[in-house]
Amino acid sequence: MTDTPSPDFELALATHAAGVETTLDKLLSVHLLPGEIARPENLMRAIRHGVLNGGKRLRPFLIIESAALFDAGNEAAMRVAAALECIHCYSLIHDDLPAMDNDDLRRGQPTVHRAFDEATAILAGDSLLTYAFDIIADDATELSASTRLSLVQSLARAAGLGGMAGGQALDLAAEKVKPDEAGIVTLQAMKTGALIRYACEAGAIIGSASIEERERLGEFGSAIGLAFQLADDLLDATSNAITLGKAAGKDADAGKGTLVSLHGIEWTRKQLKGLVDQANEILAPFGERGAMLKHAAEYIAYRTS
Template sequence: MPFETALIARAGPLEALLRQLLDERPLSGEIARPGQLMAAMRHGVLNGGKRLRPFLVLESAALFSADGEAALRVAAALECVHCYSLIHDDLPAMDDDDLRRGQPTVHKAFDDATAILAGDGLLTLAFDVIADEATALPAERRAALVLALARAAGAGGMVGGQTLDLEAERIRPDETGIIRLQAMKTGALIRFACEAGAIIAGAPPADRERLAEFGSAIGLAFQLADDLLDLTADASQMGKATGKDAAAGKATLVALHGADWARDQLNGLVDQAHALLDPYGEDAALLKQAAKFVANRNN
């Protein structure tokens, strides 16, 4: 199956589940779901997007013949975390963006306070979804997923990386610092997405680590490609503002070494990612295509 066809096919059931999870009807144990809050959460989630991270969860789980419905719920939880991060990143106190995926950002469509609360709601919902018995996995696997996602999303992962990114506007990091920042801000959730399939399946630790390493490689490739696009693409192509990193004087590997170097690095990261998946043979074909897609994407 061509990769982009597979990506779209995987996104269909995910979108349906996300709509269900973001319904205004309260769940058992909830009191009420305010209409404006839920509308803002839906605006931040159900607005297109490639759904790459959920795809990686689903394909990494399929690599080990894991339960597809459980994997879909974990994929939806991860997308909630990712979308919360975008809502908060777009706020005036952070990256101050007006467009996301070609639509007004949540704080523009609603207001700053509602956007903050929508992000809070999505982050909390993600752990609700994984911990719920509807995610039909043994309790220890659900606990392992909660822990791994919390570590990837928190102070030692994505949130810490966003902090370093804001600091980088004032104090330019060296190459080691840039790599650490990007591994946390962008790479941590992608690494989790790939590792999650092995956790869902109860695969041996060696497989879990191999998939995590694959995720680290394509996470770095994703950020390198993003930095290249920020330099070369326009807003209509990206669905968001471009050129902001250069305007802010933000340190990136592309700014440090140049576009040609970055393209060479992307090729090397794809080779590294493919080598990590070689033991799985043809079963890993779509994940290998995902590595190429990440490195060669144009939006």
């Protein structure tokens, strides 16, 4: 167990993040696509504020590295990665709204509804959600039509009512009635884990992997998705707003049930180690090709922000 990421992983994460940032910058420009009438200036400013703000781009990283296991072309993977980041950023913009988590800070900057207004933040999220599917479906994402369809369908299910959006609904309900342990695990698998699982599966879809390989990457995604949420809850309980770049201690303040509040900090740290071991075991058949994803699992579990 280590809380220090390997230099190779840090370089890869930064390199992929820069590539995704460049792709997003182009996609979120004033340039109109066929069929578009106009891109309102204020809305575009709000979208770019919510997306181009220095995030780690971890989910895109997982797509790119999972696709690399199958020697898949980087350009298509990069566009799918950018699409997933649009979904992720839309979810953050909406989660931060007063009607949801009511946050003022995101990645150390004012949240979109604070920097602009609530209505603009809602529309920015709506725009990013729909644009994500446009990006994948576009012929510019140079994959077969059947592959793009599979990516779109899988993303819709990961992001929608049976995935991330449904998980946010459960999270809001948890402020009123604390769920039991099984309920917490389901909530976290939906709200956080679904998109992380998708990121890993998407790489296998892009790479035309076998059903078995796709399922294996999905299992890996589920393991690190749970690790991500456990680490997030641990940070919320033990860190501060300056370190996190967002408010800390919000779960306790809201009275939300988490596995950390249920079992304690030491139990959570042991679970994180177990999830990293599980992730490494899942990746074993890929040999050295899976090294970067193994580093990602450690980074997710032992991150400090």
